[in-house]
Amino acid sequence: MxxxxxxxxxxxxxxxxxxxxxxxxxxxxxxxxxxxxxxxxxxxxxxxxxxxxxxxxxxxxxxxxxxxxxxxxxxxxxxxxEYPSDEMPELASDDPAHRSDLHDMMWRALERLPPRQRDAVVLRYYEDLPESEIAHVLGITIGTVKSTVSRAIAKLRGDLETDDLAPQAKTT
Missing domain, CATH: 1.10.1740.10 (RNA polymerase sigma factor, region 2, helix turn helix motif)
Known part of the structure; x- marks a missing residue:
């Protein structure tokens, strides 16, 4: 080859x-x-x-x-x-990965997390990595992984309970 x-x-x-x-x-x-x-x-x-x-x-x-x-x-x-602007950004196009309302809500909630919290949650629950491996990948202690994931999950629960992440009603 x-x-x-x-x-x-x-x-x-x-x-x-x-x-x-x-x-x-x-x-x-x-x-x-x-x-x-x-x-x-x-x-x-x-x-x-x-x-x-x-x-x-x-x-x-x-x-x-x-x-x-x-x-x-x-x-x-x-x-x-990144600099502030008076102009609104263009709306994102329809991404096929976001068709499910639940999936869409979950990703919007994840996007609102700080980067380290998002990384820890993705590695823990999406990749199903143990805390020790997450600590190694992120270069932090296991205790920091635990507290970071705990805070992230609490924030996700709070965000998913608010109306601003609820699926938008489609109008015709």
Whole structure:
């Protein structure tokens, strides 16, 4: 195929694990386009380090960590680029991933969480990672993971009970 067995091994990994990793990226970013960009950046970093990764069983953790680190870097950069404006942004187009009202409410509530809380909730409940692995991926202590997830869940419950996240009535 490509000449290097490592390239074929990496390609097989991406084909096999790509959809699951894209779901994780979506959970971290909140929209498909950013998720695809985030996953691409993380896979590029993984490819460049492929020969140095000894434990192939930990590849998902390596890619997730790369996604979290990249996302944090993007947030920091974005903070400098965001300025208040008198103009309202364009409305988002209909995303097929948001067709379910419950699904839509859940993602809107997740998007309102601070980045670290959102990351912790996605890794804990969407990726079903244990607290110890979340602590490792996010570079925080297990106690911080527990308190962060607890505060996030409390905020999500509160947000889901308010009317502003309720599905919008469709008018004809």
């Amino acid at each position: 490509s000449g290097r067995p490592e390239d074929d091994e990496f390609r097989e990994y991406v084909v096999t694990r790509g959809p699951a990793l894209l779901r994780t990226a979506y959970g971290l970013t909140g929209n498909r386009a950013d998720a695809e960009d985030l996953l691409q950046a993380a896979l590029t970093k993984t490819y460049l380090a492929w020969d140095r990764i000894q434990d192939r069983n930990s590849l998902d953790g390596y890619v997730r960590r790369a996604m979290v680190n990249t996302q944090i870097s993007w947030w920091r950069r974005r903070k400098l680029e």
